[in-house]
Amino acid sequence: MTDLSLSDLGWSDHFARQLEQGDAPARIAEIHRTILVALTPDGPVKIGAPSGAGSFAVGDWVGMRDGQARMRLAPRSQIARKAAGHTVSRQLVAANVDSLGIVTSCNDDFNPARLERYVALAMAGDCLPLVIVTKADLVDDVEPYLVQARAISPQVVAMALNARDLADASRLEPWCGPGRTLALVGSSGVGKTTLQNALTGGAGATAGVRADDAKGRHTTTFRALRRCGAGGWLIDTPGMRELQLTDTAEGIEELFDDVTALVSECRFTDCAHETEPGCAVRAAVDAGDLDPERLARWRKLEAEDRHNSESLAEGGRAANPSPSTSNRPSEARAAARAVDAPPPAGPDGLRRRVHGRDRRRPRDRPQDAMGRGPHRLGRGSDASGQRADLRGLDAHRHGRARGGDRSQGGVRRFLSNLDGQGRRHDLHRHRGADLCRRRVRDTPRAAADLQPCGRGAGGAANADPRGAAFARRDCHGRDPVAALSRPEVDLRALSA
Numbered sequence: 001m002t003d004l005s006l007s008d009l010g011w012s013d014h015f016a017r018q019l020e021q022g023d024a025p026a027r028i029a030e031i032h033r034t035i036l037v038a039l040t041p042d043g044p045v046k047i048g049a050p051s052g053a054g055s056f057a058v059g060d061w062v063g064m065r066d067g068q069a070r071m072r073l074a075p076r077s078q079i080a081r082k083a084a085g086h087t088v089s090r091q092l093v094a095a096n097v098d099s100l101g102i103v104t105s106c107n108d109d110f111n112p113a114r115l116e117r118y119v120a121l122a123m124a125g126d127c128l129p130l131v132i133v134t135k136a137d138l139v140d141d142v143e144p145y146l147v148q149a150r151a152i153s154p155q156v157v158a159m160a161l162n163a164r165d166l167a168d169a170s171r172l173e174p175w176c177g178p179g180r181t182l183a184l185v186g187s188s189g190v191g192k193t194t195l196q197n198a199l200t201g202g203a204g205a206t207a208g209v210r211a212d213d214a215k216g217r218h219t220t221t222f223r224a225l226r227r228c229g230a231g232g233w234l235i236d237t238p239g240m241r242e243l244q245l246t247d248t249a250e251g252i253e254e255l256f257d258d259v260t261a262l263v264s265e266c267r268f269t270d271c272a273h274e275t276e277p278g279c280a281v282r283a284a285v286d287a288g289d290l291d292p293e294r295l296a297r298w299r300k301l302e303a304e305d306r307h308n309s310e311s312l313a314e315g316g317r318a319a320n321p322s323p324s325t326s327n328r329p330s331e332a333r334a335a336a337r338a339v340d341a342p343p344p345a346g347p348d349g350l351r352r353r354v355h356g357r358d359r360r361r362p363r364d365r366p367q368d369a370m371g372r373g374p375h376r377l378g379r380g381s382d383a384s385g386q387r388a389d390l391r392g393l394d395a396h397r398h399g400r401a402r403g404g405d406r407s408q409g410g411v412r413r414f415l416s417n418l419d420g421q422g423r424r425h426d427l428h429r430h431r432g433a434d435l436c437r438r439r440v441r442d443t444p445r446a447a448a449d450l451q452p453c454g455r456g457a458g459g460a461a462n463a464d465p466r467g468a469a470f471a472r473r474d475c476h477g478r479d480p481v482a483a484l485s486r487p488e489v490d491l492r493a494l495s496a
């Protein structure tokens with residue numbers, strides 16, 4: 001018996017609704033080759049995994065019966081990547097995580113392009129991207145690191161600290177307070193376990209880094225969920241040698257929302273942004289409005305994600321994969337996935353996109369009164385438009401109503417939907433927050449309904465460790481903005 005209740009462990013209605021009669025809930029704390037270590041109010045238990053340990057993530061809730069993890073309960077959020085190496089498989093990193101602590105150091109490990117990948121991963125998994133820059137004690141000025149980290153996205157919260165200093169490390173406690181889970185990811189040797197030890201009082205093994213290139217020694221070998229002194233949970237993970245994205249399209253789209261907005265303005269739906277007439281992306285580059293390096297990074301991540309997602313889908317179809325290992329965590333997304341089949345583009349689908357073949361397919365949907373094209377509904381939508389519709393639903397869910405989504409009508413529909421559903425927090429997305437701000441100005445009723453938001457922040461926030469409410473800057477770092485809060489995830493950002 002422990003003094004932990006189910007809600008101390010992170011249990012909520014979301015999971016209760018899924019639990020089948022006769023099953024007992026348990027939260028996965030460790031995953032080993034054949035067994036899982038799960039936490040229950042009665043204490044930790046070792047249970048079997050009939051469907052294979054790899055189909056569970058640390059942080060998962062399961063329905064347990066007769067010593068077996070009978071059923072994985074659909075997670076609220078999930079982090080998954082393409083497994084390292086040449087194997088075509090997806091690896092679950094963590095589940096039911098509120099914030100993804102992307103750990104890097106003030107040394108050779110610091111790499112904004114790599115951080116950008118992790119941020120896309122966090123966004124795709126519905127987690128707050130929190131960049132933690134360790135080894136602040138080794139440099140004179142941490143500001144250049146923080147500036148670069150924050151430049152990745154207005155949603156990124158970044159802080160620099162000395163992980164070996166308990167008081168400094170305790171600045172992370174708001175992210176792992178009661179009911180919250182923080183997962184730490186990053187290269188080997190950046191100080192993840194050092195942070196874990198500071199926040200949990202544990203004694204996980206740590207080891208020094210190589211002097212010449214600051215690389216770590218891959219000391220931590222398995223993922224583990226640990227209780228924090230602050231009352232929440234922390235997941236430490238082994239250092240990642242590489243992070244290959246898969247099924248992260250939403251995160252990439254969100255991270256590069258300026259590029260994807262331009263893409264939606266191109267004359268041809270499958271524009272490759274090379275030499276096509278009416279290409280809004282090239283026009284923005286030529287006008288100096290879009291950094292060509294940013295465009296190149298977007299291209300690279302998008303192509304990689306598409307390639308890996310398609311390879312996994314191909315391999316998975318043969319093996320009848322579980323859809324639950326994707327980065328689309330919610331039940332709604334999981335349900336959508338069942339019919340959201342990859343576009344029937346055939347084997348050259350990718351080639352056509354990447355190399356721009358056969359791309360003279362003008363947009364057939366009407367423009368709005370302002371002469372703007374419809375919002376891009378998704379790549380490779382099929383002839384029946386099924387995929388496009390689903391993307392539209394998803395866009396709507398994230399405050400990006402499709403087809404003239406920047407119109408007040410789109411916002412109105414979105415807000416009324418939210419009002420009717422008990423103030424779901426969906427406006428944390430960059431573009432959604434932008435819409436939201438406009439709406440706040442225009443409609444007193446909506447403004448009264450809105451609550452301070454923890455996401456979409458572009459700068460300093462009023463940190464409130466109780467997670468009650470945060471006054472945030474808007475996505476553009478200008479005015480304070482109020483946005484909708486999702487009651488069950490009330491911590492969405494604090495400042496450095």
Ligand SMILES: Nc1nc2c(ncn2[C@@H]2O[C@H](COP(=O)(O)OP(=O)(O)OP(=O)(O)O)[C@@H](O)[C@H]2O)c(=O)[nH]1
Pocket residue numbers: 134135136137138161162163164187188189190191192193194195205206207208209216217218219220221237238239240
């Ligand atoms: N000076 C300084 N050293 C740190 C800091 N954080 C971690 N270290 C040291 O960096 C080394 C690596 O730390 P770990 O906590 O083992 O790193 P890790 O990220 O868990 O590494 P893996 O388990 O291999 O993935 C240890 O010697 C730590 O003492 C910091 O903020 N400042």
Ligand SMILES: [Mg+2]
Pocket residue numbers: 192193194205206219220237238239
């Ligand atoms: Mg470690």
